[in-house]
Amino acid sequence: MKKLSILGVTGSIGTQTLDVIKKSKGELKLIGATANSSVKKMIEIINEFDPLYVGMMNIDCAEEIETYCNKNNKGTKVFSGMDGINKIASLEEVDIVLTSLVGMIGLEPTIKAIRAKKDIALANKETLVVAGELVMNEAKKYGVKILPVDSEHSAIYQSLRGNDLKTLKKIILTASGGPFRGKKLNELKEIEVEDALKHPKWNMGRKISIDSATLMNKGLEVIEAHWLFECAYENIQVVVHPQSVVHSMVEYTDGSIIAQLGAPDMRLPIQYALNYTERKNLIANTLDFYEVSKLTFEKPDLETFKALNLAFKAGKIGGLMPTILNGANEAAVEMFLNRKIKFLEISEIIEKCMDVFKDEVIKSLTLENIIDLDKKVKEYVVSSI
Known part of the structure; x- marks a missing residue:
């Protein structure tokens, strides 16, 4: 039995991970789980999965769950705040x-979690975007595996398995194109929140859905791929593939290309990461090539979706520039979701922040500097609108 903690258990990935656990026939056991403030969902998880520990970011919600556990003779120990999340991460x-x-x-x-020598199934893009060098160095230091959960990085991970990274020529990241694929700038001026949340293929949370609509999601994945696979940005190519069947590809020095294909179901990469190095029995629908009929590939429109271009730029500059990119994006997306800015302003805000804070890039890459600069960028975005 493999024992795990899930940080963000009530979100899209967390919920699908619970389904993987249910179908694992006892081979996976939930020990710890965290959420922000979803009391009802967490109580349901406690009743079904009986975790030993839960952590709630919201202190009042943690107290409510603790009261429930005491009244119902549940053996679950409840933590709260950031300290509680960190405890669940290092059990x-x-x-x-x-x-x-x-x-x-x-x-x-x-x-x-890394410093507690826990292997990481990584579904949080921002971790490697803002601190890729730091995280990968810590993983090597503590002998920890970083197992990607994103469908694209899982595909690359699987396509590289058994081969020497020295023979890697190029990574080809596929993108669905999001809900606005094929549209031009003038068609995106009056986009509503509801339109941007309608992803054509994947079931994702609100923030990630907006990132997919701007193509920032793919930009963040480019920076992730750079760190995960030690690949230069010049050797990472983004290709729009609306069918979302080819999850990503690897080109080798001899010109051979290996791709990983599958149904667009996040439970597949989740299952692969949690059970690595084993492959388990089918958990989702299998791919039927008679139904697929065709696979198409397009060049991304970097003029309309310039967030992707900004991510490449930030990654190449390096240092703390990806922290600036990410912080500005998080703040801008939140403002768009709250209807305080327009859709196209998201990329404009990111570009402005990359210019305003460019002198901060020369600082050393430490956890403290990353957190401090992220806060400054977000405060600037909020105060400047």
Whole structure:
């Protein structure tokens, strides 16, 4: 039995991970789980999965769950706040930690888990975007595996398995194109929140859905791929593939291309990461090539979706520039979701922040500097609108 903690258990990835656990026939056991403020969902999880520990970011919600556990003779221990999340991330009993918190908040507990020598099933993009060098160095230091959960990075991971990284020529990241694929700038001026949340293929949370609509999601994945696979940005190519069947590809020095294909179902990469190095029995629909009929590939429109271009730029500059990119994006997406800015302003705000804070890039890459600069960028975005 493999024992795990899930950071962000009530979100899209966390919920699908619970389904993987249910179908694992006792081979996976939930020991710890965290959420922000979803009391009802967490109580349901306690009743069904009986975790030993839960952590709630919201202190009042933690107290409500603790009261419930005491009244109903549940043996679950309840923690609260950031300290509680960090405790769940570094539990002695746990073998692997799935980090599916959305945003910068996932960085600190991931570092704590690595230092506690827990393997990481990584579904939090921002961790490697803002602190890729730091995280990968810590993983090497503590002998920890970073197992990607994103479908694209899982595909690359699987396509590289058994081969020498020295023979890698190029990574080809596929993108669905999001809900606005094929549209031009003038068609996106009056986009509503509801339109941007309608992803054509994947079931994702609100923030990630907006990132997919701007193509920032793919930009963040480019920076992740750079760190996960030691690949230069010049050798990472993004290709729009609307069918979402080819999850990503690897080109080798001899010109051979290996791809990983499958149904667009996040439970597949989750299952692969949690059970690595084994493959388990089918958990989702299999791919039927008679039904697929055709696979198409397009060049991304970087003029309309310039967030992707900004991510490449930030990654190449390096240092703390990806922290600036990510912080500005998180703040801008939140403002768009709250209807305070327009859709196209998201990329404009990111570009402005990359210019305003460019002198901060020369600082050393430490956890403290990353957290401090992220806060400054977000405060600037909020105050300047």
